[in-house]
Amino acid sequence: MKSSQYVHFFFSNEPLFFLEDLMTRQGGLLWVDKYRPKTLETLDIHPEWTEKLASLCEQGTLPHLLFYGPSGVGKRTRIYALLRQVFGIAIEKRQVEHRFLKVGEPPKEVELTTITSAHHIELCPADVGYNDRLVIQEIVKEIASSKPIELGNVHRGYKVVVLHDIDEVSKQAQQALRRTMEKYTSCCRIIMSAESVTRVMEPIRSRCLGIRIPCPKKEEIEQVLQKIAKKEGLVLPDCYANQLVTQSKGNLRKAILLLQVGRAIAYPFSQQQQKKNEEEEESWISSQETGWDWERLCYDIANIVIREQNPKQLCNIRNKLYELFCHAIPGDMIFRKITLHLLRMMDEEVAPQVCHWAAHYEYGMKRGSKEIFHLEAFLAKVMYIYYSHIHTQYSMAWMDD
């Protein structure tokens, strides 16, 4: 009784968002959203894929696809562009739904957010956590059970299920997906996105066409930035653009976001020519002016380890870690940032060890549940390694295990 109320509630919603609405409201959007390419032709980076994807759409049979590559290279943007290519403008009529699904035996209620249009449904199964397997089965079955809608001239024999972050879902869910993919091939296609394809199991990989999206080249990012600057009527000095490119480390989204933050905080951009060597870059990164706040906190932690090695500083570090923890910054990201920063600052001799222990403790963190413990243990270890490295001429620290 309880759930039926809600179901009624959701489905009585009219589509919240129409095309004209989209047009009028674009002014306030962030640049990264405002200038997001909508079609395959307007995609700025990786032109080599554009043509291939277009040809895939032309043929009657679109295979299952898996887009993979690091964060911020445009996987989702590309998926949208592809859908647009397949289904035309109708795909822009999207609706965000927050749904409660009854899944499994005995029925459990799970909540998840989906984005739907007449031709596709988009969800992130990892959001529902433990029940991801059931959700995938349910959604795909649901989609497959209804016939694809024929809208005017657009007619394809299938609908599309977009599953984001497929690498985050559980093994069982992936198991479940493999047969589902085969079973419903005739009426639906599955498009997935993943950051790390290693975590996608082999049977799934072998059932779909993998599309690797590498980080854009530096020049490509710079071009995109300049293009946006031009449209916004900004003066973007080359050196500043360069800095943004270096700092974004191949993440296009970050580069554009940073550009806009720079515009909001310090416009006109400084013309100063930064030296390009490594050290200068360090000082620029660790200065308080740029980068996200959580990144700066990570750098702080690494700096403490380098500066001083004692329990009191470890306490200090723990407080900072808790701050990151409270804001739900994922542990592996903290590990990455801290490790990279440590490697940059430390002597080359200890670097392999730091790498080893970073991997070791991060592995522990993945198997455990309290991220803080593992991070703290790692930082204590690094403190110890670094301490013995500084205080002994010929380091035998590697022998201590």
Next chain:
Amino acid sequence: MKRQKSSTFGEIAPAKRKRIHKRISESDDEANWSGQEDNVIGEELGDVTQKKPKQSEPPSPKESIVKSKKYFQKGPWKHTISPPNKGKKAVPTGSPESLQGLTFCITGVLDSLEREECTDLIRSLGGRVVSSPSKSVNFAVVGLEPGESKMAKIASLKIQVIDEDGLFDLIRARSTANIWKGQVETKTKLEETKQKKPTIDNNIAQSATCSELWTYKYAPCDLSELCANPGAIKSLKEWLVNWKAASLSQEGSKNKGKSSPKAVLLSGPPGIGKTTAALLVSKELGYFPMEFNASDTRNRAIVSSTVGSVINNQTLNQFGKDKTTSSVIIMDEVDGMSAGDRGGIQELIQLIKKTSVPIVCICNDDSSVKVRSLANYCLKLKWRRPLASQLRSRLLEICKKEGFENVDTQTLEKIVESCHGDMRQILNLLQSWRSHSRNLTYSDVLERMKQDGKTYEEMSIFELVKSLFSPGEWLSRRLDNYFMDPDLMPLMVAENYIISREASDLKKLVEASTSIAEGDIFNDLIRRQQAWNLMPVQALFSGIYPGQLLQGPFGDMIHFPSWLGKNSTRSKNKRLTMELQMRMSNNISGSFHAFLLEYLPCLRSILSAPLVNSKDGVSDVIERLDAYYLSKDDWDTLMSLSLEQKGHTELDKIPTATKTAFTREYNSRDHRVSTASAIRVHKVNESALVEEGESMQEETEVVKKEEDVQDMTLHDEEEIASKLVRSKGPSSSSKVSSKNSKTVEKGMRKNKKSTGKK
């Protein structure tokens, strides 16, 4: 007791009598204690070394606050350092009454005994131990780092100062000196018992025939028999007296409804007489009590039908009598209204609003989730644990009636202490002991407490942690201590290992922290695969090994794990972030992590930067918010998620004038709100909604309370936390969560409005 003794002196040989008499009178007449007699004892004992106490740091104010909140737990704050030579000295056994009549005061850390152990030793030998020095104190046992104020007082009272060795010498000297005296005394005692025997036999006969539980037998049947909480009882009485007047006046003028609450909520730990007090008070004032407790089903329908029907009735006895007698409803164990009693509390609140009969609700914990909403409608009265001194006389009386021998006040106090003042438990314990013995000496009690497993319960979680780190502790004992609370212990150890003094050795620190991290992996294995047989392994990794490595004193006071509080903050923040993401999901692209790591900080800067310098940026920001379907409250949430340090957040940089201008401007415009968001919040207060149903508008207050509570109990460990936090007094975590719940509340309110409109 002392008087009894002096009455038996008639039988003692005159020569010796004088001396004993002198000693007894010394202790009896405390004012007579003088320097001269001091010397006498000093000679008798031989050399007692006096150590100059070292200067110690004054206790921090925080410590003393915490201390004052404890009733019976000897908190770890009293002395965080364990004795340096713990367990290394032979403790003299001494004859049972060798310290009879002497009063001691202990301060500082002793050489080989824990404070508790020393107290037990002295008491078991018949001495008295007091916490602060006074004129009656004969000896001050001083260890390392004694309390400054105590030392000053000791000096000013000219109390003889001895150290631990001195105490041992004293015991040895006195026990040898007392052998002959002991013989005499036992003789006298035998005679004494002979004399008394007939009466005791009578008593035994009585108690043997009576198989009644003592808890019922000795339940107070009169208000004057209640030992503790006179203040609370008084106000309960007053309330009930006033209730009559208030209800009468209310019938006349109904507008005055809110002036005095129509119900009262008694709260306090179990077994201290709340129900009894409620019953007695109502009886004394001529009310007829009707009791409902956890054995009755108390869901919504039943509460409204049974209790509801009573409310407007008048008792049958009332007919023909004067109009002032009526009934009182006593709702016992309201916090026991659980899953099966859905809606019971809400119904109770409804009843309270319209009742014409006084209602007394009783619970153990008035800050618990379930009771909190009820508490708003009640007069809250707190019942405290009775102090040992309050229970003493009553217990003494009972013991005598039941035929215990050799009962003295110290023993009773010890019992009260170990039962945390739970009168019911004390009586049950005494009854079980009485069944096989009639002796009740101090050492007996200690022994039995150990057998009955009460000694462990005496240790607070803080002491348990300390025991893991104390050198020379047995492994099995450490394991036992760890398993007193295997959920909390890993967290406690992880929180506190870092402040161990040994931790300055980096290598040990690394090993300990690694071991804790490994323990966490085992914890996960245990929970995920139900591999409970791995529990001891986890204990070794996350408790025993770090403790062994870093054994030794702590450099700071022991903290309650901050992980618990931080974790609930984390889930709260995560939820807020997800809500934001969902609201924006139509226009943005990227996973949750991308949103969290990149969009959020960017939005924070962009939505605050235009406001920092001038008010012109206001419309810019509002436009941007509208583009993403964000509201002003979302803006607040966004800013609250800042990672910058306090005082440097984006919010702090914006001048107050601009903020108000922003709010005003925002409220003056029309905004479209994404409907998707409204749906999401529905889920959060789902169960509250179901319970509330039609009466939602009236009770938004209550609903809100329940909502954030639900949010908070996402994690099972959090539940443990909240339990512990409450029982251990205020800690940082509860503050954090309450602070956060405010922001959520705001969000709720707004969303409710938007759903309401639809």
Next chain:
Amino acid sequence: MAPSLPEELPWVEKYRPNKIKDLVYQQEAAQLLHNCLTSGNLPHCLFYGPPGTGKTSAALAFCKELFPPEIYKDRVLELNASDERGIKVVREKIKRFAQGSVSSAQFEGFPCPPFKIIILDEADAITPDAQTALRRTMEQFSKITRFFLLCNYVTRVIDPLASRCAKFRFRSLPMQLQVDRLRYIVDQEGIMVSDDILQTLTSCCNGDLRRAIMTLESAYCLARGSNITDEIINSVTWRVPDHVISQIDSNCLKICSSGENTLQFSELRNMAIEFINNGYPVSEIIYQLCEALIPVNHLNKLQKSVIMIKFAQAEKMLIDGSDELLVLMDIFGVLFQVYNEPDNVEKLIWLTRN
């Protein structure tokens, strides 16, 4: 599977063998099934072996030959991991199906023996609890029901179940057979593909024929009529380009030959970051690097074994979900030390600690 649109079926389904005699290479199982077709005698069967060796195909083809399409649904129950297969399903759905009696109706051209068949695909993914519940069901209704258990890892099927079945191991298909099959498909579809390409394709797929067919189809889609090239094969087989792999080896060599004084780990570090940024799957890097390093001459046996042990550890870590970048850097750290100190036995052995 909709018969109305056969041209839209993926090749894997389209070219699935429909007859037992089409089954290649797995003689024992084929022999048994063939005998059964004639005699009507069938034990419970357990097919196990690596993916893509024809387990499901054998079972399905057998059933299709056994029963006519009219009663196929009544006689065959196919359950795989995408269906709910908890203990409840075993107790209810499977049991109900197993209990039902069979008609003795005969159909022209089909043996139609008097029993039903339950195919449990991916049986190793059934929970142990459910497997236990299956034991009795299998025995109780053995008169009228036969089970086919299909799985990759026979060890994950509990012993009591395995002992009730006739076990057949499906071996990896030899290269030539695969190429032949691919050739047949290519001919049927009318596509021009050189034998070399088919060779590389099969070598990437480790004897998994299904994967080979799927990859071929993807490659065909991607190539769009033009010739299928190595580049396309690389992108559809998830392989990391060979020049990337050789870059690792050459970089390590370069660094260690430059002398002890200028230790340049940062170069390897940057390389790791670059790999991750390019989105290469680390598991694939490990696998290919392993293949590439085994035959080289500039590493001695100890060095190689240390590296291999590290690879094994790293793979385990990746499977358990470790961060790819950190694992890759860890590997490079080990490589770096191994290349630099080929003779320091003590240290090399120490490197293999976990």
